Amino acid sequence: MRYQPLSAQFYIENRKNLVGEIAEDSLVLLTSNTEFPRCGDTTLPFRQNSELLYLSGIDQEETYLALAPWHSNPDYREILFIKNPSPEKIIWFGHRLSKQQAKELSGVRTVMFTEQFPDILQDLMCHVQHVYLHLPENPRLRWEPITREYRFAKQLMEEYPLHDYRRLAPLLYPMRCQKSAEELQALKHACDITTKAFLRAAKAIEPGKYEYEIEAELTYEMIRNGATTHSFAPIVAAGPDTCILHYIKNDKQIRDGDLLLMDFGAEYANYAGDATRTVPVNGKFSPRQKEIYSSVLAIYKETIPLFRPGMTIHKINDFVFRRMEEELQKLGLLTAADIQQQDPAWPAFKKYYMHNTSHFIGLDVHDVGERDWTFQPGMVLSCEPGIYVAEEGIGVRIETDVVVADTPINLMPDMPVEVEEIEALMVK
Ligand code: GLY
Numbered sequence: 001m002r003y004q005p006l007s008a009q010f011y012i013e014n015r016k017n018l019v020g021e022i023a024e025d026s027l028v029l030l031t032s033n034t035e036f037p038r039c040g041d042t043t044l045p046f047r048q049n050s051e052l053l054y055l056s057g058i059d060q061e062e063t064y065l066a067l068a069p070w071h072s073n074p075d076y077r078e079i080l081f082i083k084n085p086s087p088e089k090i091i092w093f094g095h096r097l098s099k100q101q102a103k104e105l106s107g108v109r110t111v112m113f114t115e116q117f118p119d120i121l122q123d124l125m126c127h128v129q130h131v132y133l134h135l136p137e138n139p140r141l142r143w144e145p146i147t148r149e150y151r152f153a154k155q156l157m158e159e160y161p162l163h164d165y166r167r168l169a170p171l172l173y174p175m176r177c178q179k180s181a182e183e184l185q186a187l188k189h190a191c192d193i194t195t196k197a198f199l200r201a202a203k204a205i206e207p208g209k210y211e212y213e214i215e216a217e218l219t220y221e222m223i224r225n226g227a228t229t230h231s232f233a234p235i236v237a238a239g240p241d242t243c244i245l246h247y248i249k250n251d252k253q254i255r256d257g258d259l260l261l262m263d264f265g266a267e268y269a270n271y272a273g274d275a276t277r278t279v280p281v282n283g284k285f286s287p288r289q290k291e292i293y294s295s296v297l298a299i300y301k302e303t304i305p306l307f308r309p310g311m312t313i314h315k316i317n318d319f320v321f322r323r324m325e326e327e328l329q330k331l332g333l334l335t336a337a338d339i340q341q342q343d344p345a346w347p348a349f350k351k352y353y354m355h356n357t358s359h360f361i362g363l364d365v366h367d368v369g370e371r372d373w374t375f376q377p378g379m380v381l382s383c384e385p386g387i388y389v390a391e392e393g394i395g396v397r398i399e400t401d402v403v404v405a406d407t408p409i410n411l412m413p414d415m416p417v418e419v420e421e422i423e424a425l426m427v428k
């Protein structure tokens, strides 16, 4: 395996916690993520869905997990169904888990091949009233329902219309939000690789190179350190594109005098790192770049200590929004009158700071968890203020990942961030 898996005990605990939350006479059913076709017989790289990972650790396509804790047959209370690879399939796609390996990884005692799933499902369904299924839930995002999870839910409800179907997400998401010690280790590892990637990339930056050459340095350092992939499409944006929040083309030549904004993160053991640094391409910030950078840096440094138990993303935003108003006035970008006369529905600072300051991080880079959830020790969030002055072609964002604690823990303390540190790093 490319990464050190978390212990079976972690998954056993997660299943135990979930079973403690569900109604009696219930069945929990999860299916693996879709293998998205690319063309011919090739697929896009497979990424397991985070719910099945969280409850089983099985990082393989064509998998089902069934939890039926009230079943009279103890062997049926937890069952994992895995793909039974034919010898021809192995020739093309290589090794797949044996039943014994799946058992050791997940701690599930009963492992079967998926061809047994329909018959066993019939037995399980005849012994329960309620069925918990997962579909992704995010109040701000709606995807076209094209996934295997969605097809599975639809088919089940058609074949067994008399059951009471329930949502797994409201039970599972608060659990996923609270990271265990093992998860924090995996996140720390992802962040360590992310730091190494930045250090390598920063040394390679110089006028005349292309953005994708810097992306390649990030990728090289991540993969050679055991990351599976980027935890999201990396942003390597020079000059005016530093102000494009989701710029991922990374195809331009980098010019002397530009800033380069890199927003990137390594994925290790399916856990996401997420960092941003903004650096001067020629190794020295211009006076105006330094002014704007210093404003963002001041807010960044003041915000990290706020990731304490009892806070929420809304409260973090409230603090940052007020500080933005002050810094944007100092930078000559807003006046007191602009703020007094602003439309409360679209405050003046939004012209230069249009995103939020924080999101939860874990198995997904934008992990489950909502903006009004109260921070508890062990939750992990990004801290990412920025100022984007499109008319000057200067965008600055600085981002790290923070563990909630009385003294919040920055997971990337060794990634240079001070003006002098960045300039020193880039000396050729
Ligand atoms: N690049 C994703 C984020 O920073 O939220």
Ligand code: MN
Pocket: 263, 264, 274, 275, 276, 399
């Ligand atoms: Mn980011």
Ligand code: MN
Pocket: 274, 359, 382, 384, 399
């Ligand atoms: Mn982020």
